[in-house]
Amino acid sequence: MQKTYKVAIIGGGFSGLISAETLSCKLGGENVLLLEKNDRVGKKILATGNGRGNFTNLCLSQEKYHSICGANISQILNKYGNKSIVDYFKGLGVDFSTEDGKVYPSSFQANSLLDALRLKLEYLKTDIRTSSKVEKIVKTKNGFKIVSSQEYFAEKIIFACGGKAGKQYGTDGTSYALLEDLGHTVTKLYPSLVQVKTDTAKIKGLKGLKQEADLSVIIDGKSIVSFRGDVLFTDFGVSGNAVFYASAHLQANKPCQLSISFLPDKSREEIENFIFEKFKNLPYVNLDDCLTGVLNKQIGKAIIKDCSLNGKTFLSAKKIAEKIKDFRLDVKGTLGFDNAQVTKGGIKFNQVDEKTLQSKTASGLYIVGEALDVDGDCGGYNLQWAYSSAKTACDGVIDCYENR
Numbered sequence: 001m002q003k004t005y006k007v008a009i010i011g012g013g014f015s016g017l018i019s020a021e022t023l024s025c026k027l028g029g030e031n032v033l034l035l036e037k038n039d040r041v042g043k044k045i046l047a048t049g050n051g052r053g054n055f056t057n058l059c060l061s062q063e064k065y066h067s068i069c070g071a072n073i074s075q076i077l078n079k080y081g082n083k084s085i086v087d088y089f090k091g092l093g094v095d096f097s098t099e100d101g102k103v104y105p106s107s108f109q110a111n112s113l114l115d116a117l118r119l120k121l122e123y124l125k126t127d128i129r130t131s132s133k134v135e136k137i138v139k140t141k142n143g144f145k146i147v148s149s150q151e152y153f154a155e156k157i158i159f160a161c162g163g164k165a166g167k168q169y170g171t172d173g174t175s176y177a178l179l180e181d182l183g184h185t186v187t188k189l190y191p192s193l194v195q196v197k198t199d200t201a202k203i204k205g206l207k208g209l210k211q212e213a214d215l216s217v218i219i220d221g222k223s224i225v226s227f228r229g230d231v232l233f234t235d236f237g238v239s240g241n242a243v244f245y246a247s248a249h250l251q252a253n254k255p256c257q258l259s260i261s262f263l264p265d266k267s268r269e270e271i272e273n274f275i276f277e278k279f280k281n282l283p284y285v286n287l288d289d290c291l292t293g294v295l296n297k298q299i300g301k302a303i304i305k306d307c308s309l310n311g312k313t314f315l316s317a318k319k320i321a322e323k324i325k326d327f328r329l330d331v332k333g334t335l336g337f338d339n340a341q342v343t344k345g346g347i348k349f350n351q352v353d354e355k356t357l358q359s360k361t362a363s364g365l366y367i368v369g370e371a372l373d374v375d376g377d378c379g380g381y382n383l384q385w386a387y388s389s390a391k392t393a394c395d396g397v398i399d400c401y402e403n404r
């Protein structure tokens with residue numbers, strides 16, 4: 001007779017591994033099956049935080065998250081927030097350190113997170129099958145049949161297949177179809193935390209230059225959000241951590257602009273006065289060179305070029321200062337899912353019970369992590385969501401067994 005597992009977890013990424021560990025502790029590793037399509041689990045975890053594993057943030061709140069259909073995840077974050085994930089990893093022997101509010105393992109190595117989970121799962125004897133891509137999930141009378149390289153049966157499923165971002169880690173978006181077959185709907189999907197394509201005429205010649213600045217997203221003429229960080233100029237547009245942060249706030253259905261403030265700690269008036277004094281006191285400095293000593297030379301030239309100036313007048317000083325504080329680039333798109341860290345959009349949140357994340361169309365199936373229509377800002381919020389959602393779904397599963 002074919003074995004029926006209590007729970008099968010599909011996807012061995014961050015949320016899948018945490019689900020497997022939590023459920024194996026409660027239900028016994030022999031009752032928990034983890035299916036991962038890659039030849040090893042947790043490939044993406046190793047790449048997080050530039051290999052340093054930024055797994056949460058001290059500034060956690062619902063405002064750091066986005067959802068196309070307006071998911072409310074505040075209850076989940078209240079129960080399983082940043083203290084909870086830090087305690088969870090401490091319980092697995094991983095201490096933490098912080099840098100600018102970002103929380104890392106104190107080794108500053110992402111593999112510490114993966115190793116801690118893997119070692120525990122080995123100890124718990126969880127049934128882990130790698131190179132096992134799930135091709136179909138079929139609802140049966142008492143649970144589910146799962147079709148992979150072989151067939152498996154389970155009473156419950158945790159679906160932890162991630163989204164469409166970063167196909168090199170196993171997430172190419174094809175697994176949403178497994179849930180569509182069970183009656184779920186996927187929102188439109190967009191890449192997030194990604195480099196941004198812009199008009200390039202204004203930034204020609206700046207390729208490779210990195211500058212700390214305040215970067216704002218402008219929609220309908222208004223600044224909706226602003227980040228301090230690096231802006232790296234490229235031949236397609238802009239990259240750098242400020243750009244990754246900003247990309248989460250772009251709206252695909254509206255024209256968006258990025259505004260760069262190159263001297264974020266100086267006011268427009270201060271800059272304007274400094275330049276006008278320079279015009280007056282240094283008559284031998286021509287307009288093209290007037291930003292030498294104020295800004296990076298190439299950036300200064302790009303700004304002057306974009307100003308259409310008419311002589312060394314007060315009006316010119318004003319225009320230059322305005323441009324330094326608000327250098328606009330029209331957004332033309334992003335570098336797409338292959339370069340993105342996260343998927344914006346996913347399985348519609350109103351199709352799961354918001355307390356347990358159990359599917360409303362296939363009872364006994366729980367959906368967690370990036371597969372759902374929830375995406376976080378840059379800074380540890382996405383691994384936090386993977387954790388919080390996994391823990392929530394595990395509570396739902398455990399409740400079913402405890403209340404039988």
Ligand SMILES: Cc1cc2nc3c(=O)[nH]c(=O)nc-3n(C[C@H](O)[C@H](O)[C@H](O)COP(=O)(O)OP(=O)(O)OC[C@H]3O[C@@H](n4cnc5c(N)ncnc54)[C@H](O)[C@@H]3O)c2cc1C
Nearest residue numbers: 011013014015037048049134162166170369370380382383
């Ligand atoms: C380069 C990079 C850096 C990042 N850095 C950070 C960071 O520093 N901090 C942060 O918070 N977030 C970061 N993220 C985002 C974060 O890694 C993800 O949001 C998070 O891992 C999502 O967790 P998940 O468990 O939902 O899915 P994933 O971790 O993506 O795991 C899904 C797993 O399911 C498997 N799978 C898919 N389909 C199937 C199938 N049909 N059958 C079997 N297995 C399947 C995949 O192979 C994969 O292993 C980064 C992402 C990338 C790409």
